Amino acid sequence: MSDTFFFRIIASNGIFFEGKVQEILFRTIDGEVVLMSHHEEMIIAVDVGPLSYKTPDDQWHKAIAGVGTAQFANNRCTILLDTCELPENIDRARAEAALERAKEQARQKKSIVEYKMSQASIARALTRLKETSKRGLQ
Amino acid sequence: MANTKEIKDRINSIKETQKITNAMYLISSTKLQKAKKDLEATEPYFFGMQAMVERLQRHLPDIKNPYFESYDELPDEEKTYAYLVVTADKGLAGSYNHNVLKLTEEEMSKHKNTKLFVVGELGRQYFESKHIPIDEQFQYTAQNPSLHRARMISLRMLELFTKHEIHALYIVYTVMINSMQTETMIQPLLPLKASIPDVSIPLDVYHEEFMLKPSPDAVINAVVPNCTNGYIYSALVESFCSEQNARMQAMQAANKSANSILHDLNIQYNRVRQAMITQEITEVCSGAKAQKKGKKAHERKHT
Numbered sequence: 001m002s003d004t005f006f007f008r009i010i011a012s013n014g015i016f017f018e019g020k021v022q023e024i025l026f027r028t029i030d031g032e033v034v035l036m037s038h039h040e041e042m043i044i045a046v047d048v049g050p051l052s053y054k055t056p057d058d059q060w061h062k063a064i065a066g067v068g069t070a071q072f073a074n075n076r077c078t079i080l081l082d083t084c085e086l087p088e089n090i091d092r093a094r095a096e097a098a099l100e101r102a103k104e105q106a107r108q109k110k111s112i113v114e115y116k117m118s119q120a121s122i123a124r125a126l127t128r129l130k131e132t133s134k135r136g137l138q
Numbered sequence: 139m140a141n142t143k144e145i146k147d148r149i150n151s152i153k154e155t156q157k158i159t160n161a162m163y164l165i166s167s168t169k170l171q172k173a174k175k176d177l178e179a180t181e182p183y184f185f186g187m188q189a190m191v192e193r194l195q196r197h198l199p200d201i202k203n204p205y206f207e208s209y210d211e212l213p214d215e216e217k218t219y220a221y222l223v224v225t226a227d228k229g230l231a232g233s234y235n236h237n238v239l240k241l242t243e244e245e246m247s248k249h250k251n252t253k254l255f256v257v258g259e260l261g262r263q264y265f266e267s268k269h270i271p272i273d274e275q276f277q278y279t280a281q282n283p284s285l286h287r288a289r290m291i292s293l294r295m296l297e298l299f300t301k302h303e304i305h306a307l308y309i310v311y312t313v314m315i316n317s318m319q320t321e322t323m324i325q326p327l328l329p330l331k332a333s334i335p336d337v338s339i340p341l342d343v344y345h346e347e348f349m350l351k352p353s354p355d356a357v358i359n360a361v362v363p364n365c366t367n368g369y370i371y372s373a374l375v376e377s378f379c380s381e382q383n384a385r386m387q388a389m390q391a392a393n394k395s396a397n398s399i400l401h402d403l404n405i406q407y408n409r410v411r412q413a414m415i416t417q418e419i420t421e422v423c424s425g426a427k428a429q430k431k432g433k434k435a436h437e438r439k440h441t
Contacts, residue, residue, distance in 0.1 A: 045360030
């Protein structure tokens with residue numbers, strides 16, 4: 001068994017995961033990163049996208065992350081996310097509706113803030129849809 | 139002494155009011171249960187966020203970033219202080235709203251240029267009636283806080299801050315200390331204070347150095363909006379929970395005092411009624427007596 005470290009995902013609606021893992025993989029603003037135990041101390045910005053972690057039984061678990069931050073210190077990793085969901089818990093219809101709404105908003109010429117807002121909503125909705133369709137869930 | 143009808147009317151009107159306060163008590167207690175559940179779920183995130191920001195501030199190299207701009211060089215008259223005030227949509231919540239508004243006014247009186255962003259209808263009406271200008275486009279309700287609403291609020295605040303329209307942002311909200319106690323708080327949100335010279339860490343202790351990826355600037359630019367958003371969301375949840383708690387307690391107190399008033403009024407009513415009965419009996423008795431006497435006198439005359 002390879003080295004493990006303590007990992008915790010805290011979403012705004014509760015603690016999503018807490019326990020030992022071998023490695024974690026998630027998306028940052030400039031690509032994906034993998035963290036293994038005894039990683040250097042760091043703080044990374046997490047971007048919307050898939051997040052996976054490998055538990056000591058060599059199983060990969062997948063979740064869909066929103067934006068947040070990850071920090072690695074003293075061989076412990078904590079990720080704070082605004083949302084974190086299991087792919088099977090995602091309501092495709094709702095995500096589709098959200099995508100539609102966000103696209104509608106993006107089409108209208110608006111202020112930079114509103115543009116950023118609709119881009120972020122589009123990213124969230126698209127990730128949700130992509131991740132659920134990969135699993136063949138309809 | 140008031141007559142029975144007056145007392146009866148009073149009792150009925152208190153009973154009607156009690157029906158309302160009782161209903162409000164039940165509503166707020168069910169809402170409180172939900173709010174408490176939300177609060178419990180959010181608390182780890184909130185505390186994690188606070189710890190994270192603190193850590194970031196402690197370990198951050200001395201860098202220039204718009205979010206850390208403290209505008210110390212600007213004189214106080216040229217700075218605009220913004221306050222994000224979280225009140226309830228409705229009154230009848232004991233001193234909950236009053237405390238928030240009082241603290242806000244106290245803080246506002248310290249600075250010359252202030253800007254108000256009020257969440258909740260009651261706060262808006264209060265400031266309007268006092269002719270204190272508030273931001274008009276800022277129409278958010280305090281009911282059922284959601285991440286979406288927090289995102290909208292924080293985006294707007296960050297936009298104003300980066301455009302230099304506001305130079306400091308504070309949030310006034312209420313925290314639940316326990317189910318009986320709440321506390322009104324004011325917390326600076328922006329700008330973040332860059333590494334305060336830390337005297338507490340001795341030199342021989344290993345001081346961990348954080349790598350910020352991809353660059354400190356990029357991390358800050360991604361983390362700060364997140365943290366602000368998280369903070370605002372958590373503050374909304376805390377406040378909503380406190381509001382329901384305050385309302386529940388206020389309504390409970392109202393119910394209690396209604397009961398004690400009803401008790402007193404009932405005693406008074408019974409006394410008045412008793413007095414009336416006694417008076418009537420006395421009147422009847424004395425009337426009968428007088429009549430008897432009259433009869434006897436009449437009989438005596440004729441015999």
